[in-house]
Amino acid sequence: MKAQADELAAKIVDAVLEERCASEEGMRRYRPLLEERAHRIVARLVIDPGEESESNDDPLHQIHALFKLADATVKDELGSHRYPKPACPDSGGCSMCCTHMRIVLSAQEACAIAKELLGLTEPEKAEIARRLPSLGKSGPGSQCGLLDEQGLCTLYAARPINCRTHRSCSITACEDRVRLGRNAGEEVVFAYPFDDLVRKSFHHAVQPGGTPHFLEMNTFLSNVLHDKESLAAWASGQIPAEHGA
Numbered sequence: 001m002k003a004q005a006d007e008l009a010a011k012i013v014d015a016v017l018e019e020r021c022a023s024e025e026g027m028r029r030y031r032p033l034l035e036e037r038a039h040r041i042v043a044r045l046v047i048d049p050g051e052e053s054e055s056n057d058d059p060l061h062q063i064h065a066l067f068k069l070a071d072a073t074v075k076d077e078l079g080s081h082r083y084p085k086p087a088c089p090d091s092g093g094c095s096m097c098c099t100h101m102r103i104v105l106s107a108q109e110a111c112a113i114a115k116e117l118l119g120l121t122e123p124e125k126a127e128i129a130r131r132l133p134s135l136g137k138s139g140p141g142s143q144c145g146l147l148d149e150q151g152l153c154t155l156y157a158a159r160p161i162n163c164r165t166h167r168s169c170s171i172t173a174c175e176d177r178v179r180l181g182r183n184a185g186e187e188v189v190f191a192y193p194f195d196d197l198v199r200k201s202f203h204h205a206v207q208p209g210g211t212p213h214f215l216e217m218n219t220f221l222s223n224v225l226h227d228k229e230s231l232a233a234w235a236s237g238q239i240p241a242e243h244g245a
Contacts, residue, residue: 045201103217105160114234
């Protein structure tokens with residue numbers, strides 16, 4: 001079991017470094033910090049996901065159990081005082097990442113979103129559908145279709161793991177990301193190093209040994225909000241074969 005955890009942790013650290021660092025110097029700087037936390041996070045989210053997720057075969061129950069575990073892991077890491085205080089407001093309400101970053105989710109997370117959508121009133125669903133055509137895909141120059149007029153997430157309880165784990169530790173870096181379309185440089189630490197570790201561990205737990213199939217949020221919302229049968233199928237955990245079932 002330990003060998004399995006060590007192998008997976010090393011694989012996830014390599015993947016994070018490849019995505020995050022553009023130079024060998026950056027990789028050398030970040031690797032020790034990532035490796036220090038990777039084994040604990042991987043073991044918690046993947047190797048031993050807890051009795052709650054194992055005792056129920058329902059995929060929607062499992063995904064929410066993993067959400068809770070990921071939330072707890074992020075809270076523990078931030079509470080360890082190993083990192084500077086997040087720049088994100090304690091009370092929430094900052095929607096910069098929702099308006100300038102591409103929002104993606106795994107097929108399993110899409111099921112959780114669909115179930116929450118199914119519970120909305122018809123006017124609430126119609127309001128989301130109304131704003132989607134003018135937004136296009138989420139990302140720079142656009143925003144997530146779940147962001148309401150007050151800048152709050154309509155389905156916060158079911159938000160994807162990418163949204164749950166993202167914490168900025170620099171307002172300047174957020175502004176630079178919007179202005180330049182990327183981080184200003186490796187000297188600016190934009191997000192906490194454990195964010196990527198939790199995300200990749202979570203996605204491995206969802207699809208062990210494989211590469212999760214990701215959907216773009218606004219495209220998914222548009223598809224299911226205009227097709228009641230598709231929305232009901234996703235909400236019941238029926239993932240179409242083309243999306244990695």
